[in-house]
Amino acid sequence: VxxxxxxxxxxxxxxxxxxxxxxxxxxxxxxxxxxxxxxxxxxxxxxxxxxxxxxxxxxxxxxxxxxxxxxxxxxxxxxxxxxxxxxxxxxxxxxxxxxxxxxxxxxxxxxxxYEDYSAGRLMQTEVVVAPEHWTVGNAIDFLRNEEWLPESFYDLIIVSPQMHPIGTVSLGRLMGSARKTRLRELMNEDFRTFRVDQSQEDVAYAFNKYHLISAPVVDADGRLAGVITIDDAMEALEEETEEDLRLLAGVGDEELSDGVFTIARARFVWLVVNLMTAIVAASVIGFFSETIQMHVALASLMPIVASMGGNAGTQTLTVAARALATRKLTASNMTRVIGREGIVGLLNGIGFAVVMGTLSALYFSDHVIGLVIGLAIIGNMVVAGFAGVLVPIGLEKLGVDPALASGTFVTTMTDVFGFFAFLGLATLVLM
Amino acid sequence: VxxxxxxxxxxxxxxxxxxxxxxxxxxxxxxxxxxxxxxxxxxxxxxxxxxxxxxxxxxxxxxxxxxxxxxxxxxxxxxxxxxxxxxxxxxxxxxxxxxxxxxxxxxxxxxxxYEDYSAGRLMQTEVVVAPEHWTVGNAIDFLRNEEWLPESFYDLIIVSPQMHPIGTVSLGRLMGSARKTRLRELMNEDFRTFRVDQSQEDVAYAFNKYHLISAPVVDADGRLAGVITIDDAMEALEEETEEDLRLLAGVGDEELSDGVFTIARARFVWLVVNLMTAIVAASVIGFFSETIQMHVALASLMPIVASMGGNAGTQTLTVAARALATRKLTASNMTRVIGREGIVGLLNGIGFAVVMGTLSALYFSDHVIGLVIGLAIIGNMVVAGFAGVLVPIGLEKLGVDPALASGTFVTTMTDVFGFFAFLGLATLVLM
Incomplete structure (x- = not known):
C-alpha cells in the first residue's frame, strides 16, 4: 500500500x-x-x-x-x-x-x-425449485442448463403449481437415484418451513435442534418466498447466544473497534442501573448504623453474606436464562426446577453456614456472631436460588429477554436481603 | 404407555x-x-x-x-x-x-x-471420495451405484492416489456441469482441512468464520481420515460458547435434569473460591475498623464503591473474554484495547464520582466524604477496566481458558482495591 x-x-x-x-x-x-x-x-x-x-x-x-x-x-x-x-x-x-x-x-x-432479525431478512431469495412430476433426469438437465446457481444450495424445493412448498429433495438423494425416478418418490415431506415474520431466534433454535441444512420460508399465503441455509442460521445462533452473554453482564452490542466515547456511554447506562440498586442496598445498611457502630466486626462480615448470595444467584440465573433460551425450561418442568434451585440453595447455604459460622465464631471469639452469619447465609442462599430462577422466568412472562438485566435484579435482591437478614438478626440478638 | x-x-x-x-x-x-x-x-x-x-x-x-x-x-x-x-x-x-x-x-x-473435543472425535468417517481424473458422469454413476450414502454429504472430496485430499467439488457444482467435464476442472483447490488432533474450538471457529459446509480431516501423514460437516461444527460452536458463558458465571456442565446433590456439589466448589476471595476483601475492611467505628456512614457507602468497580470489571471482562474466544483480540490490537479500557474506566469513573460524590456530600452534609468516595470510585473503575482486560489475557497466556474464574479474579481485585482505596483515603483525611 x-x-x-x-x-x-x-x-x-x-x-x-x-x-x-x-x-x-x-x-x-x-x-x-x-x-x-x-x-x-x-x-x-x-x-x-x-x-x-x-x-x-x-x-x-x-x-x-x-x-x-x-x-x-x-x-x-x-x-x-x-x-x-x-x-x-x-x-x-x-x-x-x-x-x-x-x-x-x-x-x-x-x-x-420485513422486520430486522426476522426469517424474511435472513433468507436468500435465490431458490431452486422443481414441480413434483419431474424426474431426476429432468432436474439434472434443468440444473445443467441454468446459467447461475446459488452458491449455497443443498436441497431442491418441490413446489405445487401455486408455489406452495410440498417437499424437499437433497442433492445427495438426487445424485444417488436413477434418471427416470420421479422427484415425488424421493421427496422428503417431513420438512420444516418458516414464515417470513418468524424471529431469527426461532430459526436458529430449530436449525440447531433438528439439524436442518436448509429450509423454505413462506409468506402469509403459504407461498415460497425464499430459503434459509445453515450458514445463515449458524450466524444467527451465534448472534443470539452472544447477545444473551452480553445482556447477562450488562454490555450492549459494542464492537472491539468502537471508540472510547461510544463504549463509555453505552456502558454508563447499565452502570446507572447498578448504582441505583447499590444505593438501595446501602440504605439498608444505613438503617442499622447503630448496630454496626457497637459491633464493628459486622461491617467486615456483611459483604461476605452479600457476596455468597450474589454468586449463588448468578450461577442459578445463568443456568435458568440459558435453559429458557434453549427451551429446555418449559411449563412442564418449571415447578421441579424452581423447587430444585431452592433445595440446592438450602444445601449449599447449610454448608457455607457451618464453615463461615465456625470461622467467625473462632476469629471474633463470639459464638453469637457465628450463629448470626450462619443463619443469614442460609437465608440468603435460598433467596438466591429462588431469585435466580424466578427473575428470568418472570421477565420472559413479561415478554422481555430473560437475560436482560437479570443479573442486576438478582444481585440487588441478594444484597438487600443479605444485608437486611444479617444486620437485622444481629440487632435482635446483640442489641 | x-x-x-x-x-x-x-x-x-x-x-x-x-x-x-x-x-x-x-x-x-x-x-x-x-x-x-x-x-x-x-x-x-x-x-x-x-x-x-x-x-x-x-x-x-x-x-x-x-x-x-x-x-x-x-x-x-x-x-x-x-x-x-x-x-x-x-x-x-x-x-x-x-x-x-x-x-x-x-x-x-x-x-x-483421538482426544475428547478434537477434530478426530467430531468427524464422521463416511466420506465420499473420487480421483481427479474422473468425469462428472463417472462420479454420478458411482453415486447411483453406491448402496449407501452418508446422510449429511455436501461435497465430493477429490483425493490423490495416496489418499491426500487435493480438492473438493460441491454437489451443486457437480449437478450443474456436463457429464463429460473432468472433476479436475470443477475442483475447488482453495479448501480448508483440519488435522485429527486440532481442537473442536478451532474447527467451530473456522467453520463460522469461513462459512464452511464440510471440510476434510487428515491424519498426521496428511491422508484423509474423515470429514466434518457444518451441523457437527454448529453443535461444537454452541457447546464452546455455552461453556464460556457458564465459566464466566462459575457454573460447570450441569444439566437441567441433574439431581440436587450433583448440582449442589458442583456449584459448591465455585462458591468456595468466592468465599475465600470474600474473606480477603473482608479482612481489608477489618483493617480499618477503627475508622468505620468513628464514621459509620463509611459502612453503608463502601459496598457502592465495590459494586460499581465489580460491575464495570464484569462488563470489560465479558467483552474481552469473547473477543479472545472469537479471535478478534490479537497481539496487533491488544495495546490499543487495554489502553481503551483504561480510558473508558476513567471516563465513567469521573461521571459516577461526580454523581455519587455530590449525593454523598449532600446526604451526609459532609463534602469530605463526597470527595473521598469520588476519588475511590475513579480509582476503582480504572482498576476495573485494566483488570477486566488483563486477567483474561493473562489466563490465556498461561494456557487456561480465559473465561475460567475470570469473574472471581476481577471482582476480588475491584473489591479489595475498592475497600482499600475508600477506607484508606477516609482514614487519611478523616482521622
Missing part, C-alpha cells in the same frame, strides 16, 4: 479469504484502511464487506464511490445485499438499489420490508 | 422428530422414562439417543439390553456412534463394538483413540 502498487495489492488480496481481509481491515487504523480501499478500487470484493463488523463497514460503505459499491454488490446473493443495504442511509440505498437488475432489486426491496 | 399398547406408541413416536422424543424423555420422571423405553423395545431409534442430554442418556444406555442398543446404533453414522460409545463403561463398550461390522468398528475404535 505504501508503494502505491495496485497490482501487487490485488495479487496479495486475491490469495486471501474475504473473512481474513475483513479482519485485516478491522485491525489497521482508519487512515490505513482508507488508503487500502482506495488503492484496491473497483476490484473490491463484495464478500469482504459482509464480513466486516458494523462500524467499520458503515465507515467504508459511506466513503465508497457508488460505482465501486454497485460493482461489489453485483456478485453477492440477495441476503448479503440486504444485510449491507439495511445500514445504508436512504439516498445511498436508493441509488444502489436502482443500479441492481430488476429481479434482484425487487427481492432486496421485499426483504427490506 | 399406561395402556401398555406397543403399536400405538410406535405409531405416535414415528410421527415425531428424534429431537422431540428426546425432549419428551428428558421431561418425564425416571420411572415413566423406563416404562416408555421398555415398551418401545427394539424399535428404539438410535438418533433419539444422540439427542439426549448426557445424564438421561447414560441412564437409558446403562439399562438398555445389548441387542436393543446394537440395533439402535446400526443406523447411525460413525460420529454419532463414537459420541454414544465414549460415555459407556468399558465392558459395555466392548460388547457393543464387537457387534458392529468390521469397517464401522475399526472407524469407531480409531475415533475413540
Amino acid at each position: 505504501e508503494a502505491d502498487d495496485h497490482d501487487a495489492l490485488v495479487e496479495i488480496l486475491d490469495e486471501l479469504h474475504p473473512a481474513d481481509i475483513a479482519d485485516l481491515l478491522e485491525q489497521v487504523s482508519r487512515s490505513e484502511r482508507k488508503a487500502l480501499i482506495t488503492l484496491w478500487g473497483v476490484q473490491l470484493d463484495g464478500a469482504v464487506l459482509s464480513e466486516l463488523e458494523e462500524r467499520v463497514r458503515d465507515e467504508i460503505v459511506a466513503e465508497l464511490p457508488d460505482h465501486v459499491l454497485i460493482q461489489a454488490l453485483q456478485e453477492l446473493e440477495t441476503d448479503d445485499v440486504v444485510y449491507l443495504a439495511e445500514d445504508m442511509d436512504e439516498p445511498q440505498q436508493e441509488r444502489i438499489l436502482r443500479a441492481l437488475d430488476d429481479v434482484d432489486r425487487a427481492a432486496v426491496e421485499r426483504s427490506l420490508k | 399406561e395402556a401398555d399398547d406397543h403399536d400405538a406408541l410406535v405409531e405416535i413416536l414415528d410421527e415425531l422428530h428424534p429431537a422431540d422424543i428426546a425432549d419428551l424423555l428428558e421431561q418425564v420422571s425416571r420411572s415413566e422414562r423406563k416404562a416408555l423405553i421398555t415398551l418401545w423395545g427394539v424399535q428404539l431409534d438410535g438418533a433419539v439417543l444422540s439427542e439426549l442430554e448426557e445424564r438421561v442418556r447414560d441412564e437409558i444406555v446403562a439399562e438398555l439390553p445389548d441387542h436393543v442398543l446394537i440395533q439402535a446404533l446400526q443406523e447411525l453414522e460413525t460420529d454419532d456412534v463414537v459420541y454414544l460409545a465414549e460415555d459407556m463403561d468399558e465392558p459395555q463398550q466392548e460388547r457393543i463394538l464387537r457387534a458392529l461390522d468390521d469397517v464401522d468398528r475399526a472407524a469407531v475404535e480409531r475415533s475413540l483413540k
Whole structure:
C-alpha cells in the first residue's frame, strides 16, 4: 500500500479469504484502511464487506464511490445485499438499489420490508425449485442448463403449481437415484418451513435442534418466498447466544473497534442501573448504623453474606436464562426446577453456614456472631436460588429477554436481603 | 404407555422428530422414562439417543439390553456412534463394538483413540471420495451405484492416489456441469482441512468464520481420515460458547435434569473460591475498623464503591473474554484495547464520582466524604477496566481458558482495591 502498487495489492488480496481481509481491515487504523480501499478500487470484493463488523463497514460503505459499491454488490446473493443495504442511509440505498437488475432489486426491496432479525431478512431469495412430476433426469438437465446457481444450495424445493412448498429433495438423494425416478418418490415431506415474520431466534433454535441444512420460508399465503441455509442460521445462533452473554453482564452490542466515547456511554447506562440498586442496598445498611457502630466486626462480615448470595444467584440465573433460551425450561418442568434451585440453595447455604459460622465464631471469639452469619447465609442462599430462577422466568412472562438485566435484579435482591437478614438478626440478638 | 399398547406408541413416536422424543424423555420422571423405553423395545431409534442430554442418556444406555442398543446404533453414522460409545463403561463398550461390522468398528475404535473435543472425535468417517481424473458422469454413476450414502454429504472430496485430499467439488457444482467435464476442472483447490488432533474450538471457529459446509480431516501423514460437516461444527460452536458463558458465571456442565446433590456439589466448589476471595476483601475492611467505628456512614457507602468497580470489571471482562474466544483480540490490537479500557474506566469513573460524590456530600452534609468516595470510585473503575482486560489475557497466556474464574479474579481485585482505596483515603483525611 505504501508503494502505491495496485497490482501487487490485488495479487496479495486475491490469495486471501474475504473473512481474513475483513479482519485485516478491522485491525489497521482508519487512515490505513482508507488508503487500502482506495488503492484496491473497483476490484473490491463484495464478500469482504459482509464480513466486516458494523462500524467499520458503515465507515467504508459511506466513503465508497457508488460505482465501486454497485460493482461489489453485483456478485453477492440477495441476503448479503440486504444485510449491507439495511445500514445504508436512504439516498445511498436508493441509488444502489436502482443500479441492481430488476429481479434482484425487487427481492432486496421485499426483504427490506420485513422486520430486522426476522426469517424474511435472513433468507436468500435465490431458490431452486422443481414441480413434483419431474424426474431426476429432468432436474439434472434443468440444473445443467441454468446459467447461475446459488452458491449455497443443498436441497431442491418441490413446489405445487401455486408455489406452495410440498417437499424437499437433497442433492445427495438426487445424485444417488436413477434418471427416470420421479422427484415425488424421493421427496422428503417431513420438512420444516418458516414464515417470513418468524424471529431469527426461532430459526436458529430449530436449525440447531433438528439439524436442518436448509429450509423454505413462506409468506402469509403459504407461498415460497425464499430459503434459509445453515450458514445463515449458524450466524444467527451465534448472534443470539452472544447477545444473551452480553445482556447477562450488562454490555450492549459494542464492537472491539468502537471508540472510547461510544463504549463509555453505552456502558454508563447499565452502570446507572447498578448504582441505583447499590444505593438501595446501602440504605439498608444505613438503617442499622447503630448496630454496626457497637459491633464493628459486622461491617467486615456483611459483604461476605452479600457476596455468597450474589454468586449463588448468578450461577442459578445463568443456568435458568440459558435453559429458557434453549427451551429446555418449559411449563412442564418449571415447578421441579424452581423447587430444585431452592433445595440446592438450602444445601449449599447449610454448608457455607457451618464453615463461615465456625470461622467467625473462632476469629471474633463470639459464638453469637457465628450463629448470626450462619443463619443469614442460609437465608440468603435460598433467596438466591429462588431469585435466580424466578427473575428470568418472570421477565420472559413479561415478554422481555430473560437475560436482560437479570443479573442486576438478582444481585440487588441478594444484597438487600443479605444485608437486611444479617444486620437485622444481629440487632435482635446483640442489641 | 399406561395402556401398555406397543403399536400405538410406535405409531405416535414415528410421527415425531428424534429431537422431540428426546425432549419428551428428558421431561418425564425416571420411572415413566423406563416404562416408555421398555415398551418401545427394539424399535428404539438410535438418533433419539444422540439427542439426549448426557445424564438421561447414560441412564437409558446403562439399562438398555445389548441387542436393543446394537440395533439402535446400526443406523447411525460413525460420529454419532463414537459420541454414544465414549460415555459407556468399558465392558459395555466392548460388547457393543464387537457387534458392529468390521469397517464401522475399526472407524469407531480409531475415533475413540483421538482426544475428547478434537477434530478426530467430531468427524464422521463416511466420506465420499473420487480421483481427479474422473468425469462428472463417472462420479454420478458411482453415486447411483453406491448402496449407501452418508446422510449429511455436501461435497465430493477429490483425493490423490495416496489418499491426500487435493480438492473438493460441491454437489451443486457437480449437478450443474456436463457429464463429460473432468472433476479436475470443477475442483475447488482453495479448501480448508483440519488435522485429527486440532481442537473442536478451532474447527467451530473456522467453520463460522469461513462459512464452511464440510471440510476434510487428515491424519498426521496428511491422508484423509474423515470429514466434518457444518451441523457437527454448529453443535461444537454452541457447546464452546455455552461453556464460556457458564465459566464466566462459575457454573460447570450441569444439566437441567441433574439431581440436587450433583448440582449442589458442583456449584459448591465455585462458591468456595468466592468465599475465600470474600474473606480477603473482608479482612481489608477489618483493617480499618477503627475508622468505620468513628464514621459509620463509611459502612453503608463502601459496598457502592465495590459494586460499581465489580460491575464495570464484569462488563470489560465479558467483552474481552469473547473477543479472545472469537479471535478478534490479537497481539496487533491488544495495546490499543487495554489502553481503551483504561480510558473508558476513567471516563465513567469521573461521571459516577461526580454523581455519587455530590449525593454523598449532600446526604451526609459532609463534602469530605463526597470527595473521598469520588476519588475511590475513579480509582476503582480504572482498576476495573485494566483488570477486566488483563486477567483474561493473562489466563490465556498461561494456557487456561480465559473465561475460567475470570469473574472471581476481577471482582476480588475491584473489591479489595475498592475497600482499600475508600477506607484508606477516609482514614487519611478523616482521622
